[in-house]
Amino acid sequence: MTTTETIIRRHIAQTAKSKGKSPEDIDLTANLKQEFGISSMKLILLMTALCKEFDVLLSSFDERDLAVIDRGEDLIRVFEKVQEGAAS
Amino acid sequence: MNLEVHSKKTTLFNTLFTKKWNxxxxxxxxxxxxxxxxxxxxxxxxMVENVATWLISQGVKQGNRLGIVSTNRLEYVLLDLAALRLGLVTAGFDPASFAKQQDLADSYxxxxxxxxxxxxETQASAKQARVIDTVLEAALTPQDISLPIPIEYDEKDVCTIKFTSGSTGAAKGLGATVGSVGQSLSSTQKMFSHGPGDTLLVFLPLSLLQQRYWIYSAIHYEHDVVxxxxxxxxxxxxxxxxxxxxxxxAFFDAxxxxxxxxxxxxxHPEALVNAAKQVLGENIRYLWTGSAAARPDTLEFFERTCGVAIYEGYGLNETCITTKNHPEAHKRGSVGKPLDGVRVEIGSDGGIYVYRDHPVNDHYMYAAEGVSEKVFMSDGAVATGDLGHIDEDGFLYVMGRADDVVVLTNGKTIAVRPLEERILQLPDVKQTIVIGTGRHLLxxxxxxxxxxxxxDVKRDVLNATRGVGSEAVELVIFADDGFSMENGLLTSQGKVRRRAIQEYYNEVIQKGYGGQS
Incomplete structure (x- = not known):
């Protein structure tokens, strides 16, 4: 498991307020809204918290990135992309 | 209603373009x-003056109508201010509601x-359509055209068209008068004294006129705006x-x-105070909320737990800002006292009626026949369709929409908002509406x-509404998809669309009631 994935699992578990669900139990292929109740407003809060942890700005994500985030695995993909961009 | 009876002068737009911006x-x-x-x-x-001259070069004239369908961006501000500078009438369309309507330009x-x-992109085919990105280039390119002196607005001039997203049906269009904008801004300013040292954050769509107020306020009262x-x-x-x-x-809940x-x-209270400081920063003076009813637990959280003032207010597109809590007059649970130049009366039907020195208008520009007459009364009042009462100190309390009333088959008429507020205090409940018209129980x-x-949730909900009114909730039905703008069950301002919600969940409601009333 990459560091990015570990952090994203932890934040999804916190945001979803999942009772008894540990970060390891988070299904990254599940729909964030349907499975964890993470609505569009909460998704922004989740992403803002992740940005803070990864030390990137949410404004560095473009419309295409923001439009395709439905699942945990989407979050991993866009955050890895932005981190790669910041490193290069 | 005769708009000419209102003689008080507000000159905000007439001074906005004659002064040097700070x-x-x-x-x-x-x-x-x-x-x-x-x-x-x-x-x-x-930049605004460059855009204004560029618009002139595009052939626009005073009184022309300029539509904008865009999310918040610098170009939106430039266009809006340039339009005001030239005496155009703007029409702001929220992309979430209007982007796919193909005939915007001709329809309006x-x-x-x-x-x-x-x-x-669906708007591209209209002959009047221009990509908004072109505005920034125009702003940075002085035109070889002289700019006319700023026009002098009359208080009754319409400067923009507001569209109600509508909690009950199709959008209605309403022209907003210059006088109403000036009155709202100056009376709000009296309450909050925005000025040097202030930074106002605006993130709701600029298609909502009230959000653009804070740009005008920044220029007029000299503060920063984000x-x-x-x-x-x-x-x-x-x-x-x-x-x-x-x-x-909804934002403050999140x-x-x-x-x-x-x-x-x-x-832990100390941890919450520290977290609030970390999230909101050290400079926060207050939080402004309105457009829909705030959750009591959210208001209490910010005020009591975090020590951050949050002021709830009340107003419709048809009335503009009507009442507002503020530092000098604040009662949590109320929506505040009327602004200067605004009078609120409770009718014999329990409805809230609003009178303004400078009305927003006296009719809709776009609405089905007969709709204007139901809202804009001949004596100048706006019938809000909301129920309320005013306490002995003059604070207004909104009890719900007149159409928030449920009539059970036992003949009892129940205002559901107090029940909903009580349910929303439960930590596990995100959203709720109480229903029951034509049925035997709530x-x-x-x-x-x-x-x-x-x-657990069912038990808590049933317990929570006991003793709140003459009828308690006796049945709990789960709305798995919630209510959101995406599924069309919330307006763009976060208000619940009751009729749409009941249509969307019709099957589970029928099942919940056991297939019978």
């Missing part, structure tokens, strides 16, 4: 995929329509440390959860986190 104040703009842009208001003035008689191609795409609101808060955040209840999460979840349609124990 070089110490800034407009900062956050858009997705871009570095934030900072513009000195003194520079913004030059627009002379020009600026669209954001990321959200509203404009953000709504998705970047929290980032803008953390980067800019605003003194005032202009929001809606912000409360975020602060609780940052505090570590054990609910049911709560409830949205909750997916992994909450439904039996």
């Amino acid at each position: 070089a110490n104040d800034t407009l900062k703009v956050y858009c997705a995929g871009e570095q934030p842009k900072t513009v000195l208001l003194s520079d913004l003035q030059g 008689s627009l002379d020009l329509l600026f669209y954001d191609k990321k959200f509203a 404009l953000a795409d709504s998705r970047l609101a929290l980032e803008a808060i953390q980067q800019e440390h605003p003194t005032v955040i202009m929001g809606v209840p 912000l409360k959860e975020f602060i609780e999460m940052m505090a570590g979840g054990d609910g 049911a709560a349609l409830v949205s909750t986190a997916p992994d909450n124990d439904r039996e």
